[in-house]
Amino acid sequence: xxxxxxxxxxxxxxxxxxxxxxxxxxxxxxxxxxxxxxxxxxxxxxxxxxxxxxxxxxxxxxxxxxxxxxxxxxxxxxxxxxxxxxxxxxxxxxxxxxxxxxxxxxxxxxxxxx
Amino acid sequence: xxxxxxxxxxxxxxxxxxxxxxxxxxxxxxxxxxxxxxxxxxxxxxxxxxxxxxxxxxxxxxxxxxxxxxxxxxxxxxxxxxxxxxxxxxxxxxxxxxxxxxxxxxxxxxxxx
Numbered sequence: 143x144x145x146x147x148x149x150x151x152x153x154x155x156x157x158x159x160x161x162x163x164x165x166x167x168x169x170x171x172x173x174x175x176x177x178x179x180x181x182x183x184x185x186x187x188x189x190x191x192x193x194x195x196x197x198x199x200x201x202x203x204x205x206x207x208x209x210x211x212x213x214x215x216x217x218x219x220x221x222x223x224x225x226x227x228x229x230x231x232x233x234x235x236x237x238x239x240x241x242x243x244x245x246x247x248x249x250x251x252x253x254x255x256x
Numbered sequence: 257x258x259x260x261x262x263x264x265x266x267x268x269x270x271x272x273x274x275x276x277x278x279x280x281x282x283x284x285x286x287x288x289x290x291x292x293x294x295x296x297x298x299x300x301x302x303x304x305x306x307x308x309x310x311x312x313x314x315x316x317x318x319x320x321x322x323x324x325x326x327x328x329x330x331x332x333x334x335x336x337x338x339x340x341x342x343x344x345x346x347x348x349x350x351x352x353x354x355x356x357x358x359x360x361x362x363x364x365x366x367x368x369x
Contacts, residue, residue: 146299185300185343185359197354232299240355241288241307241347247299 145169146248148233154254155223163218163251165233173197174216175234175245176208185232191216192239220253228255258283258348260360268366272333277363279344280326287347287355289327291320294341294362303329303342334367341365 146167155161167174175198176188189208190198196208205221216233230250236243263278281289288307292300304313306322313320317338319330329342341362348358 183341183361185345187356187358190354190356198356200356234299241305244290244302244305245300245357246302247292249299250297 144249146233146235146246148231148248148251150251151249152252152254154256156256157223157225159223160219160221161223161253162220163231163233163253165216165218165248167214167233167235167246167248169235169237169246171235171237171246172213173236173239173243174210174213175236176216176218177232177234177247179230179232179250181229189216189218190239197239223253223255225255228253258346258358260344260346260358262342262344262360262363264363265361266364266366268368269331269334271335271367271369274330274332274334276331277329277342277344277365278326279329279360281344281346281360282325283346283348283358285349287349289322290345290347290357291318291327291329292343292345294343300343331365334365336367336369339365339367 173192175190179185191210194210207219210216233248234245236245291303294300304320309324341364343362345357345359
């Protein structure tokens with residue numbers, strides 16, 4: 143009964159490939175997020191969806207495309223993978239999008255591009 | 257641009273040795289300051305939210321405080337299971353007017369038995 147789950151946990155792929163990461167939350171939350179944690183450990187927001195509507199897109203390359211089929215799912219598709227995309231990607235969810243609500247994070251997906 | 261700086265980067269304590277972690281921030285209109293705990297190979301886990309200077313919150317051996325420029329996470333008589341990376345984040349605004357969390361780099365705490 144994991145609250146926020148991500149698949150896969152590890153992803154190793156070559157430059158130029160296209161890959162997807164899936165995220166699901168069973169908390170009934172309205173808002174979901176994608177974060178990137180790089181080798182320097184900084185955790186940075188990439189996207190946020192509220193009720194399936196994109197509300198944050200933080201200057202992420204067009205190769206990254208989030209998709210929210212419903213409120214419980216937010217997937218991340220990455221085209222033409224580059225070495226610099228190697229990082230840990232975290233999905234998160236919250237009851238709402240403002241500071242009243244804490245975010246619940248998934249276990250992360252470690253992406254390695256070779 | 258909103259910024260969060262945490263110090264020290266790493267801290268080693270003996271079990272029972274109390275200490276504090278620092279989070280200094282610059283943000284245009286603080287909407288909330290958050291503390292998270294992150295264990296190796298896992299996602300961050302929520303600890304506290306503070307909204308205004310002077311506010312304090314406690315949870316077991318942890319106590320978070322907030323001033324207008326910084327927050328402290330005080331750890332009293334820590335145990336080895338408190339070993340983790342502690343992340344501080346402030347709620348800022350995107351250019352589009354939405355709210356977003358801006359994280360610091362974290363403080364890696366190791367408590368030796």
